[in-house]
Amino acid sequence: MTAVLRISRAALAANIDVLRARVSPAELMLVVKDDAYGHGLDNVIPTALEAGITWIGAFDLPTALRVRALAGDSVRVFAWMVAGDASLRTAIDAGIDLGVGDPALLDDVVRLAAAHGTTARVHLKIDTGLHRNGIRPEEWTDAVARTAAASAAGALSLEGVWSHLAEASNGEDDAARARFDEALAVVHDAGLTPPRAHLAASAAAFQRPEFRYDMVRIGAFNYGIRPAGGPGEHELGIAPVASLDADVIEVRGGIAVLGVGALDGLPSTLGGRTVARSPAGLVAVRSVDDLTTSVDAWPHAAVGETVRIYGVGAPSATDLAEAIDTIGEEIAVRLSPLIERRAEDDVRTR
């Protein structure tokens, strides 16, 4: 092996505990899109279950089915990017909670569930301003009426009402929350009593209690990824879960060459902009090339030694992201799936 992404089960469990305590009594949904933000579903799901997670946010159907296979029926699995009859039928059969943000999709779900004599679990999504996916306010009353009829007929069970925030400014988020409350009032006026409303992701869930409702959907903070330009890990009480280590494959001319590079998903723009943790302390990263990364050599640097590029005891994924004007999630998610992910009980500073 020349590089490995070490996943700390202890850090993941501790982050989950901190966030759950923070948002309680709202429930914590763990979001695992993009293969658990690049950490690997296989590594994350067992620890999440041990930590008491009961809701998993899967994004798409392949992820939802993978979670179902790993977690069994002990958790609720929420997917909000499922469409097409075959996929919807599979999702309904697997007991997936479906995010529905489009009136035509609502029709499809009701038709399929009715045809199969099953009940689909639906979370209706109102567009509160993001304009990506979500039922428009002017279509909401009609969609809610059709939801009520389908619910009475047993084709669906309305399990939630939800939306997603832009998180660009507090003012915009406040306006979104006002639209969300109006949408909830329409639902209640129609005689529906969905058991949960959910609106917030990491930042709003952490900072703004009035955004928590019954459940929050958190990804980044569970993995110890703090927001770029925002509060630090210490203030948030979270710690990085992933640490990227690479072996020294060559030492020459004051440079140690590591066996991981841009083709493995490390941004080449990091060259000259970050440091890494060598066995002798922090060293400057000189360049990220296609297959390798060059760092300043330390005294007696030798082939086979290991350097940590980000994670525990090194800059965080968000530190790297800030150096090149992106977000920590991007660093985590871009890492090639060909790099081994290895779950360990704990990952320490080397």
Ligand SMILES: *Cc1c(COP(=O)(O)O)cnc(C)c1O
């Ligand atoms: C990604 C995502 C989340 C989680 O966002 P974080 O900022 O990583 O906590 C929540 N809800 C939806 C709809 C998402 O797509």
